Amino acid sequence: MFVKTKQEVLSEFRCSQISQAARKVFAKKGFDETTVEDIAHAAGIAKGTLYLYFRSKKKIYLAALREGILALHEKVQQEVEAAPSVEDKLRAYIFTKLRYFEENWDFFRIYHSEWGNVFARSADVQKNFKRYQEQQARMLEGVLQEGAQQGLLRPIHIPTTASVIYDVTRALIARRLLEESQSKAEEDAEFIFDLIWNGICHFSPSLSRKT
Amino acid sequence: MFVKTKQEVLSEFRCSQISQAARKVFAKKGFDETTVEDIAHAAGIAKGTLYLYFRSKKKIYLAALREGILALHEKVQQEVEAAPSVEDKLRAYIFTKLRYFEENWDFFRIYHSEWGNVFARSADVQKNFKRYQEQQARMLEGVLQEGAQQGLLRPIHIPTTASVIYDVTRALIARRLLEESQSKAEEDAEFIFDLIWNGICHFSPSLSRKT
DNA sequence: TAATTAGATGACTGAGCAGTCATAAAATTG
DNA sequence: CAATTTTATGACTGCTCAGTCATCTAATTA
Known part of the structure; x- marks a missing residue:
């Protein structure tokens, strides 16, 4: 049985929320012109939160890709x-x-x-x-x-x-x-x-x- | 008669020297990863000199392109x-x-x-x-x-x-x-x-x- | 050769930003 | 409803780097 814990559900939700937002921002401005704060803002969360789910800006990019x-x-x-x-x-x-x-x-x-x-x-x-x-x-x-x-x-x-x-x-x-x-x-x-x-x-x- | 003055000759030489160097560096690292100092170094001149001939990093890129x-x-x-x-x-x-x-x-x-x-x-x-x-x-x-x-x-x-x-x-x-x-x-x-x-x-x- | 001008330099400045962390809020537990 | 743990926050730090400018050097002139 694989019942997802609350943590897993939340984690998945946040990751997807972030990478969706990231996709939009990266699309508009490209990797280098995009700031992590841009992504956080687009996702409606704070920058710190973002780093709870991704280790770096590059990782976010890779996830979206x-x-x-x-x-x-x-x-x-x-x-x-x-x-x-x-x-x-x-x-x-x-x-x-x-x-x-x-x-x-x-x-x-x-x-x-x-x-x-x-x-x-x-x-x-x-x-x-x-x-x-x-x-x-x-x-x-x-x-x-x-x-x-x-x-x-x-x-x-x-x-x-x-x-x-x-x-x-x-x-x-x-x-x-x-x-x-x-x-x-x-x-x-x-x-x-x-x-x-x-x-x-x-x-x-x-x-x-x-x- | 269009005789090039010394200034013109020097200016042309430097511009070409810089854009040649820039081409190499931009090719290797891409625009954002390239620093102006990289270009200056590749051209064998100081960063300040570079700005005597180009107004910005972007202008150098455009020239090379x-x-x-x-x-x-x-x-x-x-x-x-x-x-x-x-x-x-x-x-x-x-x-x-x-x-x-x-x-x-x-x-x-x-x-x-x-x-x-x-x-x-x-x-x-x-x-x-x-x-x-x-x-x-x-x-x-x-x-x-x-x-x-x-x-x-x-x-x-x-x-x-x-x-x-x-x-x-x-x-x-x-x-x-x-x-x-x-x-x-x-x-x-x-x-x-x-x-x-x-x-x-x-x-x-x-x-x-x-x- | 002394004075003046043109060209070269690189230490410095200010801005921007990735990633951190002390603190706060929310959720969970007992 | 405390006590505890989990999740969220954004001010802060340290670093990078484009562009500047006071200073120095070389060339030109008289």
């Missing part, structure tokens, strides 16, 4: 697995991510800035983040593998292709948030799906090769 | 213009950028982190940076326009496609720097060129459309 990424991955995984065909799996990947980030734009800002700072970040943060990305990459690679086995795809380098899909999707979302995009999300997503699908599937012309 | 971007754009523009066909122009775009950044990896780190922090940055930095990107986008759009007019391309949304090409190229470079890539730069570049070219050119199958 981790939480968002786990939720995202879970959703994407579900949708991709539910899709019947390789084509639909890829489409699901792009669409689900787009939708999730449109619903959680504040988290996307953190996620995106993490990518930008990946070179400068301290080793531990970087490692954590990288591990999550590799998970995603493997999922995509799995889908592509399946497509290759079914003879749908022309000979492509699967890891690189997975990276491209990953990056294009992320970049699409960033652009939509940056320039308040007038076009419908679904249109944009369908367009880049189309581009990629045409790029990788089998019946493309060989005209393009130079040699 | 600007310098790198201008050099990059010039190179890319030249190579793209020199290429005879649309296909070669696109290839030149990807290859030239890749080569430039491999030769100036320290600048790429700044450039890349700028993208990551584009949401959090103060308005003036962001505006500057955005303007540069729009320039690049227009160049790519021009090339795509040409391709469309020649009937090479299937009906695509040109601005979005330009974004995709831009983003894929940048992401490719980032990945090459992040995981010390074992593959040859040219192979990677050719691969993504191929992917994109197949994705946009005319003779692709219509099988992919769902409706």
Whole structure:
């Protein structure tokens, strides 16, 4: 029997309250411009209280990042697995991510800035983040593998292709948030799906090769 | 007659010396982790001297960013213009950028982190940076326009496609720097060129459309 | 060479902020 | 309702660092 003690309940509540608030503040101002007091204020508690639940500002950041990424991955995984065909799996990947980030734009800002700072970040943060990305990459690679086995795809380098899909999707979302995009999300997503699908599937012309 | 005075020569020399040093330090540690003293030390001068030539840390950063971007754009523009066909122009775009950044990896780190922090940055930095990107986008759009007019391309949304090409190229470079890539730069570049070219050119199958 | 100007320096200042801790409030217990 | 423990608070501390400025050095001029 795992009955949660009052302490556990409170602790969980506070942690979640804090990391939710942190997500919003970090999204708006970035890691360095955010003060711990900002977070405390957004969470409606005092700074000291915050330190009862997190050891440092960095830990709060990591918690917010981790939480968002786990939720995202879970959703994407579900949708991709539910899709019947390789084509639909890829489409699901792009669409689900787009939708999730449109619903959680504040988290996307953190996620995106993490990518930008990946070179400068301290080793531990970087490692954590990288591990999550590799998970995603493997999922995509799995889908592509399946497509290759079914003879749908022309000979492509699967890891690189997975990276491209990953990056294009992320970049699409960033652009939509940056320039308040007038076009419908679904249109944009369908367009880049189309581009990629045409790029990788089998019946493309060989005209393009130079040699 | 524009004869440079001694003051002008010295001033230019110091500015360049400082922004060169700044580029290296900012690349290694990112904007916030870099101290002005770090830069001064890297440039071999005292902190006070640095403030004789730049009004603030931010100005130094902007100078380094600007310098790198201008050099990059010039190179890319030249190579793209020199290429005879649309296909070669696109290839030149990807290859030239890749080569430039491999030769100036320290600048790429700044450039890349700028993208990551584009949401959090103060308005003036962001505006500057955005303007540069729009320039690049227009160049790519021009090339795509040409391709469309020649009937090479299937009906695509040109601005979005330009974004995709831009983003894929940048992401490719980032990945090459992040995981010390074992593959040859040219192979990677050719691969993504191929992917994109197949994705946009005319003779692709219509099988992919769902409706 | 003495006087004057231009350029360089780094100790110093003031502001900002992460993290602490003595104290207060609230909850629990007996 | 005390006594005790658990949770909350925000003033405080120590440190970092951008930007300044009195002072020094080198160059220029007369």
